[in-house]
Amino acid sequence: MLENNLFVGPAAPDQGKTVSWDGPIDHGTLDFNGYYPEGKFTFNFAGTGYQNLPGFAAVQALGLEKNGLVVGAMNFASGLVAPPGYEPVRSARDRRRAGRDEAETSRSRSPAGPRSAIRPGDSSSEESCCQGCSGRRSSGRRKRCQMKKTMALSCFALMFMVAAAGCGDGDPPVDESLQQVIATPAYPPGPYGTTRGRTVARYQLSGFQNAQIDHRATQPIQLADFYNPHADDPTYAPATKAQDDRLFPAGSTYGGGSPKPRALSISISSLWCGACRNEAKMVLPAKHLKYKPLGGEFLVQLDDGAFQGRSAVQQDLLTWTTKFHVNYPATIDPDRQLDALFVANVYPANIIINTRNMKIVEVVPGVPEDAYWTVFEATLAGP
Numbered sequence: 001m002l003e004n005n006l007f008v009g010p011a012a013p014d015q016g017k018t019v020s021w022d023g024p025i026d027h028g029t030l031d032f033n034g035y036y037p038e039g040k041f042t043f044n045f046a047g048t049g050y051q052n053l054p055g056f057a058a059v060q061a062l063g064l065e066k067n068g069l070v071v072g073a074m075n076f077a078s079g080l081v082a083p084p085g086y087e088p089v090r091s092a093r094d095r096r097r098a099g100r101d102e103a104e105t106s107r108s109r110s111p112a113g114p115r116s117a118i119r120p121g122d123s124s125s126e127e128s129c130c131q132g133c134s135g136r137r138s139s140g141r142r143k144r145c146q147m148k149k150t151m152a153l154s155c156f157a158l159m160f161m162v163a164a165a166g167c168g169d170g171d172p173p174v175d176e177s178l179q180q181v182i183a184t185p186a187y188p189p190g191p192y193g194t195t196r197g198r199t200v201a202r203y204q205l206s207g208f209q210n211a212q213i214d215h216r217a218t219q220p221i222q223l224a225d226f227y228n229p230h231a232d233d234p235t236y237a238p239a240t241k242a243q244d245d246r247l248f249p250a251g252s253t254y255g256g257g258s259p260k261p262r263a264l265s266i267s268i269s270s271l272w273c274g275a276c277r278n279e280a281k282m283v284l285p286a287k288h289l290k291y292k293p294l295g296g297e298f299l300v301q302l303d304d305g306a307f308q309g310r311s312a313v314q315q316d317l318l319t320w321t322t323k324f325h326v327n328y329p330a331t332i333d334p335d336r337q338l339d340a341l342f343v344a345n346v347y348p349a350n351i352i353i354n355t356r357n358m359k360i361v362e363v364v365p366g367v368p369e370d371a372y373w374t375v376f377e378a379t380l381a382g383p
Helices: 056-061 102-106 274-294 314-323 337-341 370-381
Strands: 006-008 017-025 034-036 040-045 049-053 204-208 219-222 263-269 296-302 330-332 349-354 359-365
Touching: 017 034, 040 056, 204 314, 263 274, 263 337, 263 370, 274 296, 274 370, 296 314, 314 330, 337 349, 349 370, 359 370
Parallel strands: 006 034, 017 040, 263 296, 296 330
Antiparallel strands: 040 049, 204 219, 204 330, 263 349, 349 359
């Protein structure tokens, strides 16, 4: 069931389509959602193909959205407007209706700060979801956008839509008080963000720095471990090798004395996701073998275990790293901090970080294609 969402498009959508759902729907349904404007609806059903429906009444006659409705035009407090077509990607922003009492939003926030109620990646509009598995879970500690998925959808694309009400600003400063951080190593100062060009927050995770060397227990892994500010600084001259911040410290499981990466590729995956498994088996090993000697590093974050919506645990991570012979950092995080970086409700999600400044360079839903690796190579090559 996909329910409790607000899908808002331009008043005059391209080709008159309110929704174009391209990913095949194997089973399940949609209900209790709101749509604007009234228009044509297209759904792709596995086995029968596309059905083009002239309006919302035809959607309900088909058995979908029995309790859904078409809503009127509305204004959002942030000034958010729907894109003119399906190609632009909108980062998540404040979906509160203009004039809504601020106290209503405050009630959804934890005492730790406003960031606890915000999962920007959950509500961004979709450009496409190729080669990915759809689905995320709702976190008990942090309120998520209400995009519940219990139906089997290979992937989906909502054209002209801006998804669910209830999310916060798509690129606010990240409250570091919510991150488990340690004093060292160094890290770029804030403000932090979640979109291309912004500095990623100093997230603290847990996992195996290299499961092929040591998987007896999880170790702390933080993005600061990979920060390499002097990678391209010809004037940098540390007094000793031990003081050289371009190298991992002695005794590090990352490889004591070896160079820190110049670029980091993060894959956010789930054990149940077939596309994720395909990426781990067929794509990442060869790419890591190619880019590791050039200064590239990979990190895999396992969100779900064998069942959608159930957080991965250490045994799941061990299963994953053993099955796919993962020799790069692998993490789990029940708080799903990295989910803030998603641009689509799809696994896997792949993210490029420039470790010289810890800025987000690229975010791609689904298994990355050649263009992603071209960007990764450019990140490796230049500051």
